[in-house]
Amino acid sequence: MAEQGRPVRSQGTASGIAGTWPVGRAAPAGGFVPAGFGAWPSIVEALRIWARAEAGAGRLLPWVPVAFGGGIALYFAADHEPVLWVVAATAVALTIAAVLLRRSRLFAAAIMIAAVAAGFAAATWKTARIAHTVLAKPLYSVSLSGFVEARDIRERTDRFVLRVTAMEVPRSDVKLERVRLSVRKGTAPEVGSFVQLKARLLPPLSPLRPGSYDFSRDMFFQGIGASGFVMGAIAASVPPDAGGLRLRYAALMQGLRDAIDARIRATLDGDNRAIATALLTGRRDAITTPVNDAMFISGLGHVLSISGYHMAVVAGVVFFAVRALLALIPGLAAGFAIKKWSAAAALVAAAFYLLLSGAEVATQRSFFMTAVVLIAVMVDRRAITFRTLAVAALIVLAVAPEALVHPSFQMSFAATLGLVALVQIGMPNLFASPDHSATARVAMWGGREIAMLFLASLIAGLATTPYAAFHFHRVTPFGVLANLGAMPVVSALVMPAGLLGLLAAPFGLDSVCWWLMGIGIDWMIAVSRWVAALPGAVGRIPAFGIAPLIAASLGIIVMGLLRTPLRWSGALVLLAAIAWGLSARQPDILIAGDGASVAVRGRDGQLHLIRASKDGFLLKEWLAADADPRDGGHASLADGVSCDESGCVTPLGDGRLVALALRIDALADDCSRAALVVTARPVPPDCAAMVVDRQRLASQGALALTQRGDGFAVQAVRARGASRPWLPAGAGEGDFDGSLAPKTAAPRNRDATPAETDLQADD
Numbered sequence: 001m002a003e004q005g006r007p008v009r010s011q012g013t014a015s016g017i018a019g020t021w022p023v024g025r026a027a028p029a030g031g032f033v034p035a036g037f038g039a040w041p042s043i044v045e046a047l048r049i050w051a052r053a054e055a056g057a058g059r060l061l062p063w064v065p066v067a068f069g070g071g072i073a074l075y076f077a078a079d080h081e082p083v084l085w086v087v088a089a090t091a092v093a094l095t096i097a098a099v100l101l102r103r104s105r106l107f108a109a110a111i112m113i114a115a116v117a118a119g120f121a122a123a124t125w126k127t128a129r130i131a132h133t134v135l136a137k138p139l140y141s142v143s144l145s146g147f148v149e150a151r152d153i154r155e156r157t158d159r160f161v162l163r164v165t166a167m168e169v170p171r172s173d174v175k176l177e178r179v180r181l182s183v184r185k186g187t188a189p190e191v192g193s194f195v196q197l198k199a200r201l202l203p204p205l206s207p208l209r210p211g212s213y214d215f216s217r218d219m220f221f222q223g224i225g226a227s228g229f230v231m232g233a234i235a236a237s238v239p240p241d242a243g244g245l246r247l248r249y250a251a252l253m254q255g256l257r258d259a260i261d262a263r264i265r266a267t268l269d270g271d272n273r274a275i276a277t278a279l280l281t282g283r284r285d286a287i288t289t290p291v292n293d294a295m296f297i298s299g300l301g302h303v304l305s306i307s308g309y310h311m312a313v314v315a316g317v318v319f320f321a322v323r324a325l326l327a328l329i330p331g332l333a334a335g336f337a338i339k340k341w342s343a344a345a346a347l348v349a350a351a352f353y354l355l356l357s358g359a360e361v362a363t364q365r366s367f368f369m370t371a372v373v374l375i376a377v378m379v380d381r382r383a384i385t386f387r388t389l390a391v392a393a394l395i396v397l398a399v400a401p402e403a404l405v406h407p408s409f410q411m412s413f414a415a416t417l418g419l420v421a422l423v424q425i426g427m428p429n430l431f432a433s434p435d436h437s438a439t440a441r442v443a444m445w446g447g448r449e450i451a452m453l454f455l456a457s458l459i460a461g462l463a464t465t466p467y468a469a470f471h472f473h474r475v476t477p478f479g480v481l482a483n484l485g486a487m488p489v490v491s492a493l494v495m496p497a498g499l500l501g502l503l504a505a506p507f508g509l510d511s512v513c514w515w516l517m518g519i520g521i522d523w524m525i526a527v528s529r530w531v532a533a534l535p536g537a538v539g540r541i542p543a544f545g546i547a548p549l550i551a552a553s554l555g556i557i558v559m560g561l562l563r564t565p566l567r568w569s570g571a572l573v574l575l576a577a578i579a580w581g582l583s584a585r586q587p588d589i590l591i592a593g594d595g596a597s598v599a600v601r602g603r604d605g606q607l608h609l610i611r612a613s614k615d616g617f618l619l620k621e622w623l624a625a626d627a628d629p630r631d632g633g634h635a636s637l638a639d640g641v642s643c644d645e646s647g648c649v650t651p652l653g654d655g656r657l658v659a660l661a662l663r664i665d666a667l668a669d670d671c672s673r674a675a676l677v678v679t680a681r682p683v684p685p686d687c688a689a690m691v692v693d694r695q696r697l698a699s700q701g702a703l704a705l706t707q708r709g710d711g712f713a714v715q716a717v718r719a720r721g722a723s724r725p726w727l728p729a730g731a732g733e734g735d736f737d738g739s740l741a742p743k744t745a746a747p748r749n750r751d752a753t754p755a756e757t758d759l760q761a762d763d
Helices: 040-054 061-077 086-100 107-129 215-221 247-263 270-281 289-300 308-327 330-335 338-356 362-376 387-399 401-405 405-425 437-444 446-470 479-509 509-530 547-559 567-584 616-625 662-673 694-700
Strands: 138-152 157-168 176-185 194-202 226-236 589-591 597-601 607-611 642-644 647-651 657-663 674-678 689-691 701-710 713-716
Touching: 040 437, 040 567, 061 107, 061 401, 086 107, 107 401, 107 607, 138 226, 138 247, 157 308, 176 194, 194 509, 215 401, 247 338, 247 479, 270 479, 270 509, 289 509, 308 330, 308 338, 308 405, 308 479, 338 362, 338 479, 338 674, 362 387, 362 405, 387 401, 387 405, 401 405, 405 446, 405 547, 446 479, 446 547, 446 567, 479 509, 547 567, 589 657, 597 657, 607 616, 607 647, 607 713, 662 674, 689 694, 694 701
Parallel strands: 176 226, 657 674, 674 689
Antiparallel strands: 138 157, 138 194, 157 176, 194 226, 589 597, 589 701, 597 607, 642 647, 647 657, 701 713
């Protein structure tokens, strides 16, 4: 297969091969050859050979999901919602054109363009299909009635999603379909119950700074229009109807998860119980903060999120167990395809694991990937290929286009792409040579498996590094070490013991399984804490824009999908993206969307905080994005900040002052002394300072200001003229551009009276 890096067959011997690229019609590489440079002909010829090889049969399919995802990315980059019928008609027309050009040399370009249009249309249709109201302003003392659809048990508070059937709001006619509410720990109602309550509702959390993660987009695609917390007691009530099949299914699965958690709780407690529950049911919010941080700092955080690894372990254990049992029956082993039967049983087990774990995006991706692999086994096809990955990606993106912008999708597919590429270039052949007794002895003692684990951890870690740096502002320098120390135990003890526990629970014989699982989890936690405590284990990366991430993604894709030496062009792109991201300039001032918190970069190059509210999550995000190791309670955050009851003031690196005015009587002094004033109060029209007021914040959201001369370049959460369903245009009045400039002082009237000594006789 060309996919394996073998030479492409000539056109005359290619009969019987399912062609995708037009065979033998690759565009020639290179252009003119400069005279007098003898190396050019050989370079151009080599490029032509490589290009023809990359244009061989079967090479087009892996690029289709890349183009499809590119269309989805274009959709999310749009300033306003596209017109659905125009987008759909364009996609259909381009697809028809690609089909008509299937025997033309333009087919490859045509199918890529059609895939881009199809991705754009899929995302547009998904948004239109789930469109619902999103709360724009806080609401107080809202009376709600509805069905509980989901429940999360967390470390400090619990949370549930309410499907609203009735909503009463004083002086408002807003109607929401779903809300997410926090409650005191242990008071969350059961899934499927019908309740009545009062709550305070808030708009979905918008990005905390320009370029940061948009939580409101996640909530929109989950069908949630607001978040908040319950005020008072929750009253169970008689439902007006049965709630529907979906609700009954949710209640059934939640009851199953609760039953599993109760069985685990009888043997394990603390973080051991929380992690065991997370591995089997996907419910990971009860893990304590120190252990959770240690897991992610060490590079073992992926274990807590059910993804490809977990699905592969579940399917693999079931596959080999069923096959071993069937092999014990000679009649079956000799006369039937027990390998295919085992693959079918593994597929059923993987589907059950998907439903039990809540079917999150990462779990869906891993299930589709596993399902394609198992189906390939059942139909006697090669399982681990780029086509498998491409089909899984297309299914996930078609079903949930919003997954493209989620960290779990990006990291899981990047890691899987790296691992599949590693398999394709010959990882299974390590230590496979029978002619060398030394390598044979190494393989016998597990050297091959250790090398494979090392390479897999290294490649997966490197592939996911750009996304971890972009979304979480950190990398894991010792991730390979942590994975080498913990993953064999997780694979050989923790997950198999968990599966045996699920099977033994109906018979009451599960306690020993949870005990064994706890031993393995203890080891994993110990490894994560040891690695997290190593010097330099916390790799902090300052925030950078989306453009370097796109460039890094392109480099990873090129390195993964190309099979000729042209793949190393992807390494050059990746290196350029890294340099681009690390050179990004950090803002000098950060302003929260409500104007209650301001961070100013002082002479020491660090952020100093002016705040009128105690938003720990906001401060944590700001410091992480600045690669700042301080926590929210560090005393140095207040260095240079002077406050009184009217407001606060602190200097910039150049000595100019930034003021946060809390009261009107502070504005007169601040306007005359400060270079920039942030306030929610009405500002006098003759204020000499640059001003960020309530109207600008309501219109643009959180702001990041970077010094440009005497003024500031402004980055806003809401770009000028932008409005999306999950982040509607702000309510502020006025048209604000992307800069702040000092006000030009109005010319003062000069006394025109001439001096008496200057008067002439005729005056």
